[in-house]
Amino acid sequence: MTYFFAVHVTALSEPNLLLSRVLSPVLVNRRNKAQSAIRSFCYLSAVLLICSMFSHRLYAQQQNTCFVSHEQLDDTTLPLTLNQLTRLPVRQFINHLSVSCNVNEQSVLVINNNAIRHANLLIDHQEQQKIAANKLVFVLPQGQYSANLILDAERDFSLTLERKTLPEYALAGQQHNLLLGMFFGLCITLVFYLYVMGRSLKDKRFHFYCYYVLCAGIFFLLQEGNINLFFDANLTNNRGLNLLFAGLTVFTGTIFVITLLGLQRRWSRFTRYAVMYPAVVVLGISIVLCFLPRGEWFTLLATIMARTTMALLMCSFGLIAYASYVRVHTARLVLFASLIVCCAMAFRIFLGDQSPFLQRYGLIFSFAIESFLLAIATSERIKRINQEKILAQAQAMTDPLCEIFNRRGWEEAAEKILKTHNTQQGILCLLYIDLDCFKEINDTYGHKAGDEVLRIIAKIIRKQMRDQDAVGRLGGDEFVALAQFDDALQSESLKVRVTKRLKNINISTDSAQIRVTASVGCVVFSDNETSVSEMLQKADQAMYTSKRENQDTTLT
Ligand SMILES: Nc1nc2c(ncn2[C@@H]2O[C@H](COP(=O)(O)OP(=O)(O)OP(=O)(O)O)[C@@H](O)[C@H]2O)c(=O)[nH]1
Numbered sequence: 241m242t243y244f245f246a247v248h249v250t251a252l253s254e255p256n257l258l259l260s261r262v263l264s265p266v267l268v269n270r271r272n273k274a275q276s277a278i279r280s281f282c283y284l285s286a287v288l289l290i291c292s293m294f295s296h297r298l299y300a301q302q303q304n305t306c307f308v309s310h311e312q313l314d315d316t317t318l319p320l321t322l323n324q325l326t327r328l329p330v331r332q333f334i335n336h337l338s339v340s341c342n343v344n345e346q347s348v349l350v351i352n353n354n355a356i357r358h359a360n361l362l363i364d365h366q367e368q369q370k371i372a373a374n375k376l377v378f379v380l381p382q383g384q385y386s387a388n389l390i391l392d393a394e395r396d397f398s399l400t401l402e403r404k405t406l407p408e409y410a411l412a413g414q415q416h417n418l419l420l421g422m423f424f425g426l427c428i429t430l431v432f433y434l435y436v437m438g439r440s441l442k443d444k445r446f447h448f449y450c451y452y453v454l455c456a457g458i459f460f461l462l463q464e465g466n467i468n469l470f471f472d473a474n475l476t477n478n479r480g481l482n483l484l485f486a487g488l489t490v491f492t493g494t495i496f497v498i499t500l501l502g503l504q505r506r507w508s509r510f511t512r513y514a515v516m517y518p519a520v521v522v523l524g525i526s527i528v529l530c531f532l533p534r535g536e537w538f539t540l541l542a543t544i545m546a547r548t549t550m551a552l553l554m555c556s557f558g559l560i561a562y563a564s565y566v567r568v569h570t571a572r573l574v575l576f577a578s579l580i581v582c583c584a585m586a587f588r589i590f591l592g593d594q595s596p597f598l599q600r601y602g603l604i605f606s607f608a609i610e611s612f613l614l615a616i617a618t619s620e621r622i623k624r625i626n627q628e629k630i631l632a633q634a635q636a637m638t639d640p641l642c643e644i645f646n647r648r649g650w651e652e653a654a655e656k657i658l659k660t661h662n663t664q665q666g667i668l669c670l671l672y673i674d675l676d677c678f679k680e681i682n683d684t685y686g687h688k689a690g691d692e693v694l695r696i697i698a699k700i701i702r703k704q705m706r707d708q709d710a711v712g713r714l715g716g717d718e719f720v721a722l723a724q725f726d727d728a729l730q731s732e733s734l735k736v737r738v739t740k741r742l743k744n745i746n747i748s749t750d751s752a753q754i755r756v757t758a759s760v761g762c763v764v765f766s767d768n769e770t771s772v773s774e775m776l777q778k779a780d781q782a783m784y785t786s787k788r789e790n791q792d793t794t795l796t
Pocket residue numbers: 641674675676677678679680682686687688689690691694715716717
């Protein structure tokens with residue numbers, strides 16, 4: 241046909257040129273008109289010639305194509321155009337598709353769906369070998385032939401077929417493996433890094449993160465079929481195994497988010513019934529499906545699992561959104577990370593045809609970004625929680641009035657000093673300070689003034705000691721201070737200094753000038769001591785002796 245078209249155009253253009261030559265001397269006055277007409281004819285001929293060549297190419301392309309049709313379903317003959325997705329409805333169980341090709345080069349047929357249990361391609365009753373790849377891939381030879389594609393489908397669905405040339409298929413395969421290699425590399429790095437951090441910080445949130453990313457990574461590995469390159473495809477294409485890791489991903493992801501944001505403590509009922517229990521149900525079903533043979537029960541349970549997962553995801557999403565609304569720390573980052581994955585899922589379902597690349601890799605990329613953001617959220621949250629813990633511990637060991645150690649805090653600090661003393665030797669100096677007649681101060685000037693006195697006395701004692709010494713208030717008007725020295729002279733000088741400083745002090749409060757005196761008991765320990773409480777007892781006795789001396793002096 242193309243030939244006929246080309247010859248016709250040439251035949252049309254040549255007589256016109258001839259005619260122009262013959263008539264030109266006779267029709268001189270019409271020369272210009274004729275010339276322009278001839279020129280137009282020439283242009284037209286050239287255009288038609290180009291068109292004929294183009295139509296020849298189009299025709300050749302039509303020749304170089306394959307068609308697929310479903311033998312059991314009418315009106316399903318569809319072209320298998322190179323690099324274009326062809327969707328064909330298939331029924332549950334065995335489907336016979338006929339593929340007719342007239343192609344001038346080898347190509348591959350990629351079957352892009354994992355709901356196929358088995359597939360065979362027969363050309364002239366000879367079974368074609370599958371290519372070891374992450375999908376079902378058959379080589380379509382060069383030439384004109386008809387082939388039978390036999391598919392065993394798990395359920396009714398729309399099958400996606402794609403025909404590619406061998407070089408294109410090889411390039412796409414390498415790109416795919418490189419991208420997924422990068423993805424798995426990122427997952428493994430994050431898992432190892434956070435696991436090590438979790439071990440050193442002894443925090444289970446890091447471990448839950450690792451389980452989640454690990455399960456999701458294995459799930460994607462099975463889904464994408466890269467594992468088929470190393471293991472038997474029948475083993476790794478196992479749908480039960482896929483579903484088991486899907487269930488594990490949902491379960492570990494849910495537990496991770498709940499623990500990270502502390503949702504079970506804030507909204508315990510809703511978290512338990514709407515999120516935690518459904519996650520356990522999903523995990524349970526996935527374990528059952530891993531061992532259940534294919535059939536009606538399998539399909540029913542898989543549907544229940546899918547619906548429960550959907551409901552669970554919606555509830556979790558709502559909970560995270562509410563947590564970020566009430567400003568739970570890092571909830572916004574978790575929400576943003578989840579939103580990215582949700583967008584990728586929506587894109588895959590509704591707009592997948594817009595960009596085959598994003599349809600293919602969007603979910604994987606979004607999960608990579610999500611795991612990175614969640615790693616940041618986890619470390620940020622743990623940093624905040626540790627800071628709060630340190631603050632709470634400090635508060636539990638501090639006397640709120642005097643801002644020095646309380647009894648518990650002082651005993652802990654004293655134990656540490658005692659331990660150092662027992663290993664390094666030296667002198668321990670323990671001061672036991674009790675205010676004289678403090679009850680009278682309270683009674684005379686009021687509790688507020690009494691508080692002020694206690695605060696100032698604590699400041700004075702703290703000032704006389706070094707940073708490494710333990711200063712505390714045991715309760716009421718009793719203070720203690722423990723210091724470690726190299727020799728006895730230093731401890732003696734401390735005792736003298738403190739006793740002198742706490743004798744007849746004039747304290748000005750908001751309401752009055754108060755005269756305060758304290759009795760100081762000092763004990764020095766040079767040998768190894770067994771306990772802080774024994775040391776305290778001795779210091780207490782020394783303080784009483786000092787108090788009695790003070791009282792006697794006052795009386796005389
Ligand atoms: N303002 C104030 N008073 C306190 C506080 N804790 C205890 N007290 C009072 O301190 C007083 C201590 O009384 P005592 O143990 O008899 O001591 P004292 O009056 O100094 O008698 P001596 O120790 O024998 O000299 C009691 O009246 C307590 O109510 C406090 O935090 N603030």
